[in-house]
Amino acid sequence: MQATRDFSHYVKDAGAGLSHIDLAVEGVSCAGCMSKIERGLSAIPDVTLARVNLTDRRVALEWKQGTLDPARFIDRLAELGYKAYPFETAGAEAVEAEQSRFLLRCLGVAAFATMNVMMLSIPVWSGNVSDMIPEQRDFFHWLSALIALPAAAYAGQPFFRSAWNALSTRNVNMDVPISIGVILALGMSVVETINHAEHAYFDAAIMLLTFLLVGRYLDQSMRRRTRAVAGNLAALKAETATKFVGPDEISEVPVAAIDPGDIVLLRPGERCAVDGTVIEGRSEIDQSLITGETRHVAAEQGTAVYAGSLNMTGTLRVRVSAASEGTLLAEITRLLDNALQARSRYVRLADRASRLYAPVVHATALLTILGWVLFGASWHDAIVTGVAVLIITCPCALGLAIPTVQTVASGAMFRAGVLLNSGDSIERLAEVDHIIFDKTGTLTLPDLEVVNASGIPEDVFKLAGQLALASHHPVAAALARAANAKAPLAGAVEEPGQGVRATLDGRELRLGRPSFCDAEQLASDSQDLDPEASIVAFSDGEKSYVFCVRQGLRPDAQAMISALQLRNIKVEILSGDREPAVRAAARALGVSDWWAGVTPADKIARIEELKAQGTKVMMVGDGLNDAPSLAAAHVSMSPISAAHLSQATADLVFLGKPLAPVVAAIDFSRKALLLMRQNLWLAVVYNFLAVPVAISGVVTPLIAAAAMSGSSILVMLNALRARRVADRRS
Amino acid sequence: MEVLVFLVPLALGLGLVGLIGFLWSLKSGQYDDLEGAALRAIADDEPAVAPAVEAKPSTVRPA
Structure with missing residues (x-):
């Protein structure tokens, strides 16, 4: 029985008699590779498009429908020296890509409006101290309003939506003060313009949006890039299964094309890519990727096998089951659900800051208004001063303080071989003082x-x-x-x-x-x-x-464990494997705290026990049995070879054979948290200096614009320091 | 100061052209591969001519 490779699942109809396929390619990194691949693929007759995307490390191919087998492209790329595999855009990635394009559109609109409003504002500012006549000033203000109002309505959408979502669930996030500040500033400026007043704040409001959109876009594009790499790695694992397409006819198909009820063939030495039940054959299987147990298990008719099991001796026929049918998987899913619910209680640093910030700022603005009224100012003047307080405190620097650091730090971690699954994992990782390692597949290869x-x-x-x-x-x-x-x-x-x-x-x-x-x-x-x-x-x-x-x-496991201990982090091993195996590994690594034969529920119990003592626990594990404890821990990490469920649950994923990325991730995150706090303090100090000026009522739009851009640039420059950490490994 | 009647709309119009240009380039996917675009500019030759040459090696006449 010779299996044929069938990639038709990935081929899309591009219209006009053309077929389209996307391939993830490994090892494309330079201009040379790019033209080599494009030339090599275009040389195949009937190929109409071969274009490399160097950012995502992918190739888009189009050819005349029905003329070519996609497997031929993969063979051709292999001849050229590149490993490639068809790639299907996951739903989450498509959403991120769309969102990133939307943010870029918003940024384009906001930047256009800022530049043009600035062009109109500078003559007004200089005219106020020289010879501009009020009619000209009004004309310029009206023009500014014409540009700024529609632009803010469009470009402000990301903030307005997020603020609305937070408010409708009775929460406050950073976007609430931002939205209130922008809307009030624009509204007041319109009123002032109608009243032929000297000052309007169109420039400040739209500039604020531009700066914040830069931060948002950077944050988004970093996340998108990480996701693209993760998607490629998943594709390049090239998980295929040998499926029975007839009683005696088999075909090698990608896992995505397999449905529950299909029957697959599992030969000796193959890793099972699906969950299912053995219906024929007898063998021994290695389930260490799932349970951590290195001893082989006998498999015969009726035995449940999980994706990731390695078949050792005999050939098996497996009927594919729908997910979470097996008892082990059902138990793990139940534990996982509980653990995930508990996790969502963590409050991000940015949200904690905005919970403090929003009430303080809004109270200050209100007190300013009331104060000026008590001192005998007119309601109009008092309200203008109050809005000026809101504008000057509008969290431009505060809004950039955390995303910029996160972007820079995640870029640095990315280069060190760590991918981030969740945005707030950096701050949680920085607090870790206790690490629990799984043994099989995590400390070992x-x-x-x-x-x-x-x-x-x-x-x-x-x-x-x-x-x-x-x-x-x-x-x-x-x-x-x-x-x-x-x-x-x-x-x-x-x-x-x-x-x-x-x-x-x-x-x-x-x-x-x-x-x-x-x-x-x-x-x-x-x-x-x-x-x-x-x-x-x-x-x-x-x-x-x-x-x-x-x-x-892992080659550097011992060095990395001592590096962690040097950072005052306690290390322990919790493994589902037998005692002698765990004892040997613990001894080799110099870890004194270890437990063997631990069930998933026991792992969670241990984590809860440590949590109750006030320690921040990081779990590093790869097996399916680790998934619940990965979710239960304060923060979690998985190697790229981990079971799907574990990889999806973990906050961070590290690549390659060495364990060094774990230590690098901790160093980068600690530095990043330090910089985030510094940035928040910079923003606080800025407000501390600027607010009295605003309360006293002497703020002009010029001062507001200068203060806003000054503090934003300061915060961004400080964030750039997250690229490097001091090397303490030696 | 009457010149403003021309200059201001002209400035805004130019800005708008820039914005439309940006939105068009975004829509046509020019920001999808920023790293590749940087290197494509210095690539030696266009790969598009390759298939015509490589497809018919037998037509080369001995000199």
Whole structure:
């Protein structure tokens, strides 16, 4: 049965007899790659469009309908040296892209209006101290109103909507004072213009919107970029399943094209990409990605298998089930729901600031009005002064204080290999003083490796690796990879459930179970030394050897754990794996607090216990069983190899094999929180200086504009410092 | 000062042309790939001519 690759799920009809597909491409980073790919793909006849998007690392392709198989593009890109896979825009990403375009449109309108209103305001300001006649001033004010009012109505939408949403749920966010400030400033300016007054604040109001939209757009585009990268990584995992399209006919299709009820084939050495139940076959499966347990589980008819399980020995037929049907998954979903509800209680720094800020500012403005009336000023003058207070305190700097730092810090984290899933994770991460690590897949790598390679003669290792190429068993595959074997031995025979054997120069070579190779004694000795390893034996005539194969620790795990301890962060390990395995890992890493055989509910209980003591816990885990505790923790992180559910639940996702991004993320977030607080204080100090001036009633539009842009620029410049952190790793 | 009657609408009109230009460029997807656009400007040649040359290698006559 030879499977064909079927990518028709991703092909879209572009109209005019053309088909369209988007591919995520790995490793495109320069102008050279871009033209190489575009030229290479355009050379295929009937291709009408091949365009690389370097920002998103994607290629858009169009060709004449029915002439080409999309698999050909992927092969062509592989020839050119790039790994590619069809890509489907997730709903969330499409929404973000649309929102980002809307923000850019708003920003364009606001910037246009600001520039033109400024052009009209400067003559008024200079005219007020020289020889401008009132009619000219009124004319300029009316022109400003003509530009500023429609522009603010359009460009202010993001703020007005968000403020309205907050108010209708009886909340206050930063957009409420912004909206009130802008609307009052515009309204007062119109009234003043009608009354032929000297001052109008159209410029201040529209400039405020422009500055804030810059912050919003930066924030949005960073988030969009992170999401695009995450989407690409998901696509490049190239999760396919071998689906039965007829009784004996199979086809390799992307996971997105599989529906509940379909039957898929799972061969030895393959990772299951779907949730389902075994309907035929017998095998052993490795569920370490799901439960953290490294010991293999027997699978037969009726056994539930989950996406991420690795099939070890036999071929299985699996009927795909709808999500969350299995008992394990149902239990995890229930725990996850509870934990997510608890999490939404966290209040962001920006919202905490605005909860304090809005009442204080509005009270000050009201007191100013009443104060001036008591001092004998007219209601009109008092209200104008009160609105001036609102304008000058309008949280321009405050609105930029946090998003600018977040944008810069998330860019820096992105370069360090950390993706942010949620916007407020930076501030939560900065508070962490206790980290709980899962062991399997988090401290260790998901790939198997040979741990006793140094104790085996090189030629034996090489020969065993060559023999291992004949087997599909994942342990054998790990051995072949470790020995860097390329040439399989001729005439190798696989004995099901036992191992492989071959004859070389009259000697018989065997690789497999210790009993198959007469190495039981040797194997039990090694097993005592390293109880969690899988033992594979090799015999060359009379001589026999054993290889210990297990998941190795991440290369820099030990250094990173001590780096965390150096930062006064307590580290502990909670694992669903057996005790000896966890003990060995904890000892190797120098972690004294560890628990083995922990269930998902126990993990949550431990987190709650730590929370009750007032510690801020970060959970780092990858398994499906970690998902509830990832949600329960103050903040959470997953490796990119994690189960889907865990990755979606975690606040941050880190890429690559090293553990270094975890430490880098903590450093960057601590610096970022420091800068956010500094920025908030800068805004407070600015208000402290500006408010008395506003209350005294001597503020002119010129002073308002200068103060506003001055404080915004100061805050933005301070935010740029989030790009770097002091290197404390050495 | 009568000149303002011409100058102000002219200034606003020019600004409006700029704004329309910006909205058009946004709509036609020119901000979708800012990094790529920066590098495309210095790329050596246009890839569009490549298929015509590569598709018929046999028509090259020996000199």
